Amino acid sequence: MKVSAERCHHCGACVGSCPQNAIFMNDFILDFGEACNKCGRCIKVCPVGAITREE
Amino acid sequence: MRTIECDVVVVGAGPAGSMTAKWAALGGADVMMIEKRPEIGSPIRCGEGISRSWLDRVGITVDPKWVARKVKGAKIVSPSRKYHVMLDESKAGNEVGFVVDRVFFDKALARDAAVAGARIMLKTAATSLIMEDGKIAGVRAVSHGEPVEIRAGCVVGADGFESQVGRWAGIDTSLKPTDIITCYQYRMTNIDYDPDFTEFLLGSIAPGGYAWIFPKDENTANVGLGVLLTRLKKPGEVKEYLDRWIANDPRLKNGQPLEAVSGAVSVCAPLDSVTMDNLLLVGDAARMINPITGGGIANSCYAGMFAGKVLAKAAKAKDFSQSMLQEYEDDWRAKMENGLWRDWMAKEKLITLPDETLEMLVEAVSKVDLERITVQTLLAAVKETYPELVKEFEDLI
Incomplete structure (x- = not known):
């Protein structure tokens, strides 16, 4: 998964919604861990469309 | 590595965390509260509407500094805008009330915690639980870029919607797609509206959720909406819903944004358990949000008070086992479990x-x-x- 730093508000909507608990966020870093199975829920939940699948 | 010892480490300095810290410290516990952000209460993730009746029951003194606006009631508006229901103070009991400034409200609660004796660390993000002989013994964190171990008898997960601490400990706080509302809001100024009522607009303006106008001053309000995750069809659609509404509402179309707020809320049924040996969850992290309104502050403050009082007893007894923390579990359930179930079913x-x-x-x-x-x-x-x-x-x- 890829995060657009230009769009992301660091709100944590993706973190709390991730079924795999694969997303880590501290103050201003958003990271996808190995547990990510690319289900895409974060893409949908992100209010501002900041997350996309890595091509 | 730097090591800090305490009775209770609270992860997250929102209302739930500060209330827990305050009541635990008042009862004599040695409390450390950590917050990953550099400022408590900012950036906000909230519509900021609260009712009034519960504040004195959890020991919060109303301070004009955090009251942005007192409202006379709430208006619930039909999808066509033709009909509305007025909930004024006389009818809604004391359930309508304030639109607050969370930037000040959260700081006031954290100040109360500090005055009670709790310590606070900012820019300190928990990264994992410390486990010793199969027992939770605190959290590892990164504080201002440096690793730190905070050793504690009990870890309190007050980490909000993200709810990491609970999941690290094995408490299942994961949400079904039908229990997630995703939101976008502007604090919008230069609008022409009725600043004496909070407004809730129902229907396809915000599918599965609602749109809101919560007054901040005569021509400024929090204007936002939340949509049920399962109703979204493409990325970034929530912001599009909001922008479309604003463009089409004559009251709002000349409005200008002062702040953009993004976020999600859980609208799920209550969890089976939010306590275990040496750990408990409070507030949004424990999925205590009202599934109808999406409001979480009152429940967070109640839960924080219940948790803090029990933690103080546990600290005195030097026993943070689940059976000791069960009293907290009983207290929060007695206060809100039936209501959460009923509202979830209604939702x-x-x-x-x-x-x-x-x-x-x-x-x-x-x-x-x-x-x-x-x-x-x-x-x-x-x-x-x-x-x-x-x-x-x-x-x-």
Whole structure:
């Protein structure tokens, strides 16, 4: 998964919604861990469309 | 590595965390509260509307500094905007009330915690639990870029919607897609509206959720909406819903944004357990948000107070086992579990209703003069006009 730093508000909507608990966020870093199975829920939940699948 | 010792480490300095820290410290516990952000209360993730009645019951003194605006009531508006239900103070008990400034509100609560004796660390993000002989013994964190171990008898997960601490400990706080509302909001100024009422707009303006206007001052309000995750079809659609509404609402179309707020709320049924040996969860992290309104502050503050009082006892006894923390579990359930279940069931029904049905519901309620408005009296009122509408709600009356 890829995060657009230009769009992301660091709100944590993706973190709390991730079924795999694969997303880590501290103050201003958003990271996808190995547990990510690319289900895409974060893409949908992100209010501002900041997350996309890595091509 | 730097090591800090305490009785209780609270992860997250929102209302739930600060209330827990305050009540635990008041009872004599040695409390450390950590916050990953550099400022408590900022950036906000909240519509900022709260009711008034509960504040003194959890020991919060109203301070004009955090009251942005007192409102006279709430307006619930039908999908066509033709009908609305007014909930004024006399009818909603004392349930309507303030739009707050969370930037100040959260700091006031954290100050109360500090005055009670709690320590606070900013820019400190928990990264994992410390486990020793199979027992939780604190959290590892990164504080201002440096690793730190905070060793504690009990870890309190007050980390909000993200709810990491609970999941690290094995408490399942994961959400179904139908239990997630995703939101976007502007603090918007230069709008022309009624600043004395909070407004809730129902229907396809915000599918499965609602749109809101919460007054901050005469021409500034929090204007936002939340949409049920399962109703979204493409990335970034929530912001599009909001921008479309604003462009089409004559009251808002000349408005200008002062702040953009993004976020999600859980609208799920209460969890089976939020306590275990040496760990408990409070507030949004424990999924205590009201599934109808999406409001979480009151429940967070109640839970924080209950948790803090029990933690103080546990600290005295030097026993943070689950059986010691069970009293907290009992207290928060006695206060809010039935309400959360009832509202979750009502929400499960409401999200299935098309605009036409919501229109009929609001119309029916708008035409009766209710003495006191609760979910039960509302349903009873609808039943008189449209008995077929409430059939599936019958068990909630």
